[in-house]
Amino acid sequence: MALWSGGTDAISDEVRAAVASNFSVAMKALAVEFEKTTAHHVVLSFGSTGKHYAQIKNGAPFDVFLAADAARPALLENQGIANAGSRTTYARGKLVLWTSKPDVNDVQDILLNSQDVRHLALANPKLSPYGMAAQQAMVELNVWPKLQAKIVRGENIAQTFQFVHSGNAELGFVAYSQVVNPKRSVQGSFWMPPQSLYSPIDQQAVLLNDKQASKDFLKFLDGSLARQIIQNYGYDLP
Amino acid sequence: MILSQQDLTALFVTLKLASVSTLVLLIIGTPLAWWLSRSQWRFKYIIEAIIALPLILPPTVLGFYLLISLGPNGPIGGLVAMLDGAPLAFTFTGLVIGSVFYSMPFVVQPLQNAFTAVGQRPLEVAATLRASPLDRFFTIAVPMAKPGFMTASVLGFAHTLGEFGVVLMIGGNIPGSTQVASIAIYDHVEALEYGQAHWLAGSLLLFSFLLLIVVYGANRRYTVAQP
Numbered sequence: 001m002a003l004w005s006g007g008t009d010a011i012s013d014e015v016r017a018a019v020a021s022n023f024s025v026a027m028k029a030l031a032v033e034f035e036k037t038t039a040h041h042v043v044l045s046f047g048s049t050g051k052h053y054a055q056i057k058n059g060a061p062f063d064v065f066l067a068a069d070a071a072r073p074a075l076l077e078n079q080g081i082a083n084a085g086s087r088t089t090y091a092r093g094k095l096v097l098w099t100s101k102p103d104v105n106d107v108q109d110i111l112l113n114s115q116d117v118r119h120l121a122l123a124n125p126k127l128s129p130y131g132m133a134a135q136q137a138m139v140e141l142n143v144w145p146k147l148q149a150k151i152v153r154g155e156n157i158a159q160t161f162q163f164v165h166s167g168n169a170e171l172g173f174v175a176y177s178q179v180v181n182p183k184r185s186v187q188g189s190f191w192m193p194p195q196s197l198y199s200p201i202d203q204q205a206v207l208l209n210d211k212q213a214s215k216d217f218l219k220f221l222d223g224s225l226a227r228q229i230i231q232n233y234g235y236d237l238p
Numbered sequence: 239m240i241l242s243q244q245d246l247t248a249l250f251v252t253l254k255l256a257s258v259s260t261l262v263l264l265i266i267g268t269p270l271a272w273w274l275s276r277s278q279w280r281f282k283y284i285i286e287a288i289i290a291l292p293l294i295l296p297p298t299v300l301g302f303y304l305l306i307s308l309g310p311n312g313p314i315g316g317l318v319a320m321l322d323g324a325p326l327a328f329t330f331t332g333l334v335i336g337s338v339f340y341s342m343p344f345v346v347q348p349l350q351n352a353f354t355a356v357g358q359r360p361l362e363v364a365a366t367l368r369a370s371p372l373d374r375f376f377t378i379a380v381p382m383a384k385p386g387f388m389t390a391s392v393l394g395f396a397h398t399l400g401e402f403g404v405v406l407m408i409g410g411n412i413p414g415s416t417q418v419a420s421i422a423i424y425d426h427v428e429a430l431e432y433g434q435a436h437w438l439a440g441s442l443l444l445f446s447f448l449l450l451i452v453v454y455g456a457n458r459r460y461t462v463a464q465p
Contacts, residue, residue: 048428050427050429053430118324126428151412152410155406155421166305166309168325
């Protein structure tokens with residue numbers, strides 16, 4: 001029964017969603033609620049936004065695309081592959097500087113006085129909006145040039161997290177949603193750079209066809225229940 | 239120039255990694271394969287199974303375990319720290335260690351087959367002529383197993399060229415040191431730089447194809463011990 005929205009019908013259908021990896025934990029929680037509140041079923045494919053973009057461009061059978069940034073959905077929209085005007089920001093990512101060592105009082109200080117840091121991990125700024133945000137923050141803090149030699153780059157934010165989690169990198173910029181997670185407890189200490197140090201990490205969703213179920217899904221994402229869940233999982237909302 | 243400086247560097251790192259790993263694998267793999275081809279030990283199959291594991295395991299599994307082992311709390315990382323060495327993750331040496339595990343079966347198996355095909359007889363004859371065991375190995379077994387060495391070197395080299403998952407997990411994507419061609423291609427695709435991805439991928443494809451042509455062409459000329 002579609003109690004949460006007046007206009008949709010309750011015919012059950014399938015929604016195939018291509019979802020950015022960084023959103024996977026939150027998405028699974030959202031999918032459970034979506035399937036509870038509608039008769040629809042969601043099939044989730046997690047992956048990097050660059051790969052999903054290439055796949056969708058080449059005809060991959062997805063109904064909705066939840067990207068890690070705003071750029072790739074915009075490209076699809078401009079090319080007429082995604083529905084015009086359907087783009088919405090479903091989550092805004094928060095950057096944290098994280099170390100797997102617990103009880104560190106001042107994580108920012110380790111970054112600023114980095115003599116003892118051998119490796120600083122961040123996601124590849126060319127590929128990941130979180131990596132780009134990390135670069136912007138480090139430039140703002142005037143540590144970008146001097147830390148160049150210590151930087152190791154993960155292909156995505158999950159891999160960057162692994163580098164720090166395994167202790168191979170002492171420090172790394174990861175997503176707040178990875179560190180604060182209702183599903184598991186993560187050890188370590190973090191510092192959250194103020195939003196003023198980097199441009200907002202807007203993650204946008206876009207419709208890829210006119211299926212009613214796809215529209216219901218995006219509508220659900222914008223509803224109060226979904227917004228609450230998204231915030232619980234460490235994201236901001238615009 | 240169609241390939242950027244960084245792409246060329248990535249190709250160079252790839253070739254260097256494949257060469258060094260193949261060399262290390264031949265040094266480790268030869269005695270190991272020899273032992274496997276001669277040993278009567280009843281639990282030998284356990285060692286064979288361990289060597290064959292990378293054929294089945296996804297490279298990301300291997301890479302994940304390596305990342306943990308190389309870390310400060312892992313066995314290899316702990317040992318290195320005890321000896322005051324620099325940590326191995328995100329270094330070229332770390333990649334060589336990973337590649338040696340990853341390509342091990344591709345070197346050991348052809349060598350083992352080639353040594354087995356040599357058989358006991360030539361070695362026994364040499365022994366009656368008072369050739370020492372080392373002498374017998376180098377003047378009889380190794381020359382007779384030459385096609386095996388050829389296949390082992392090329393497969394080890396080629397398999398390391400195509401390595402991706404392991405490097406992805408323990409490399410850290412550092413240009414000039416751990417950024418190999420496969421990672422650079424992946425980056426280009428992810429960044430929607432499809433033109434550059436094509437050139438680099440095409441170069442790797444052509445090179446790998448030529449390499450295999452040379453080997454299979456050369457292998458036809460041998461008649462002994464086809465693995």
